[in-house]
Amino acid sequence: MNTINASHKPLRPQVSVDVVSQFSWGLTTLFVLASTCWVLLPYTGYLFSALVFLMAIVLARTRCNRGPVLTMAVVSALVWNFIFIPPQFTLHIEKPQDIIMFAMFFVVALSMGHLITQLRAREEALERHHREREQLLAAKHRAELLAESERLHRTLLDSVSHELKTPIAIIRTALDGLGEGNPFAAEIDTANRRLQRIVENFLEMTRVDSDALKPHLEWCEIGDVLHAATTPLQHELSHHPLVITGTEALPLLMLDSRLLAQALGNVLHNATIYAPDATPIEIHATLENGMLEIRVRDHGPGLPLGTEDQLFDKFYRAPDSPAGGTGLGLAISRGLMRAMQGCIEAQNHPEGGAEFRLSLPVKTRHV
Amino acid sequence: MSKALIIDDEQQMRRLLRMVLESRGYEVSEAADGQLGLQEAAFQRPDVVLLDLGLPGMSGLEVLKRLREWTDVPVLILSVRDQEGVKVEALECGADDYVTKPFGTAELLARLTVIQRRRFTRQSAEVVVGTLKLDLLHHEAFVETAPIKLTPTEFALLKALAEHAGRIVTQNQIIRQVWSGQCSDQSEGLRVHINHLRKKLGDTGPRIVNEPGIGYRLESLADQAHPSETVR
Structure with a gap:
């Protein structure tokens, strides 16, 4: 409210300046016309000047508001009476028809002034209306374009996703048909899983980049989130004991468990790559002041110094990372956390190993 | 011998699924699009339908809705999509379960077996899921013959899950x-x-597994013997 008042204040003097200039324009015009008519009076007669005044009032509508126009009407009536209607230089009128004419002039001038200002106001309203309509139409058009491009994007992503994943699915089913025990089949299977991960990472990165991620919030249990995060990684996590703490005490959380599970899953996958086999991976969850924090600590070599932030950049790969991998996993995690108004950080644990912190604001409800 | 109908536009996928299913004793028919699939379903009267969601032309979801107008044959959804919304919609339109491509053969066959188990019929007052037994007559529940105390809402919830044991039930x-x-x-x-x-x-009863954004699945320990690592 205060800001609105403040912003209006500088306009005030401007408005009054405008009105003053309109008044002075009106009165000056009347003065000029009255002088001209005075000069012409011997040739034209006093009725001519009445019509000139009326015309001036009609023309005044293009630049004056209600007040100045009505003032012009009154002043012109008085001036006409005083200067032009005989006997001149008195307000007294002798002839009855002049009295009637003066009264008629007065009425006509006033009502014309009134009608004209009304017309002007209506025109302005119409123009404003028109402008608003244009703006609305433009906004609608923009929104439609955006929706259309989003739809197109989604369709494209779906169809690329279908094209890339179908062959992978076919290879997977065919390999299952070959049966276990064939070492060549096992190699194809490993490569196929790697391919699947790469394809999924690229698709997910595209989704994260295009802001197509809309978190779908619902009440969740942290245990379900961890289950969803670890299930697809059963194979990788089989070499690392998982130590999960802090989850028992947590209430129900309002969040998108699929997105969080995915962000967490990528961090866990990262840990399984760098930490030596048989070293534990620790997951610790805490809730403080409406912020859920999940810490993932591994017992690997830790992060190379100075890479704590670069780590989350797209395609960034640490200097000594093993072959394979796209450098997208952690970038996706960051994108997902941001989509949920959360964040992700990495640092080296004082006692060795890397530690990732995923935090996000959540509503909670105690069971 | 049970009859299976595969509706999928990928010829290679159909061929592979046919081999997998025939090796398990199914009699298999296939269709490359929704329209043909509906005709085959009416003509062959299959015991189970494998339906791809991403069909060209008539969508898988539409095929499912048309099928459900006249038959309650078990339907397993095959999908490459990650979009949870589509899966939930398919499940609520009457699909029995889904697998996400790429899926393992073991997982596919396990799902098929579960959805083909005759849907819960109210001929018995007992529902058994692994170590869990529900006595619907007396509203009692037992895990390994030990009674567990449930509130009426908990009992109703467990009954809803147990009637569809091994199958996903949406929220x-x-x-x-x-x-x-x-x-x-x-x-x-x-x-x-x-x-x-x-x-x-507890640890001895069946597990209630959450699938984010979709729903819950009651799994007995026997069901969990099947590897399900690609469940996402």
Whole structure:
């Protein structure tokens, strides 16, 4: 409210300046016309000047508001009476028809002034209306374009996703048909899983980049989130004991468990790559002041110094990372956390190993 | 011998699925699009349908809706999509379960077996899922013959899950069954009761597995013997 008042204040003097200039324009015009008519009076007669005044009032509508126009009407009536209607230089009128004419002039001038200002106001309203309509139409058009491009994007992503994943699915089913025990089949299977991960990472990165991620919030249990995060990684996590703490005490959380599970899953996958086999991976969850924090600590070599932030950049790969991998996993995690108004950080644990912190604001409800 | 119908536009996928299913004794027919699939379903009267969601032309979802107009044959959805919304919609339109491509053969066959188990028929007053036994007559529940105390809501919830044991049940389906007639949002209550149920079922009872954004699946320990690492 205060800001609105403040912003209006500088306009005030401007408005009054405008009105003053309109008044002075009106009165000056009347003065000029009255002088001209005075000069012409011997040739034209006093009725001519009445019509000139009326015309001036009609023309005044293009630049004056209600007040100045009505003032012009009154002043012109008085001036006409005083200067032009005989006997001149008195307000007294002798002839009855002049009295009637003066009264008629007065009425006509006033009502014309009134009608004209009304017309002007209506025109302005119409123009404003028109402008608003244009703006609305433009906004609608923009929104439609955006929706259309989003739809197109989604369709494209779906169809690329279908094209890339179908062959992978076919290879997977065919390999299952070959049966276990064939070492060549096992190699194809490993490569196929790697391919699947790469394809999924690229698709997910595209989704994260295009802001197509809309978190779908619902009440969740942290245990379900961890289950969803670890299930697809059963194979990788089989070499690392998982130590999960802090989850028992947590209430129900309002969040998108699929997105969080995915962000967490990528961090866990990262840990399984760098930490030596048989070293534990620790997951610790805490809730403080409406912020859920999940810490993932591994017992690997830790992060190379100075890479704590670069780590989350797209395609960034640490200097000594093993072959394979796209450098997208952690970038996706960051994108997902941001989509949920959360964040992700990495640092080296004082006692060795890397530690990732995923935090996000959540509503909670105690069971 | 049970009859299976595969509706998928990928010829290679159909061929592979046919081999997998025939090796398990299914009699297989196939269709490359929705229209043909509906004709085959009417003509062959299959015992189970494998339906790809991403069909060209008539969508898989549309095929499912048309099928459900006249038959309640078990339908397993095959999908490469990650979009949870589509899966939930398919499940609520009457699909029995889904697998996400790429899937393992073992997982596919396990799902097929579960959805083909005759849907719960009310001929018996008992529902058994692994070590869990529900006595519907007396509203009692036992895990390994030891009775567990359940509130009426918990019992209704466990019954809803047990009737579809091994199959995914969407959140809305559970809420409709357990809290029928109450219009307020019960998703929070559902979480709370699931939490209590899990504690009461303990380590020896069947597990209630959550699938984010979709729903719950009651898995007995026997069902868990099947590897399901690609469940996402």
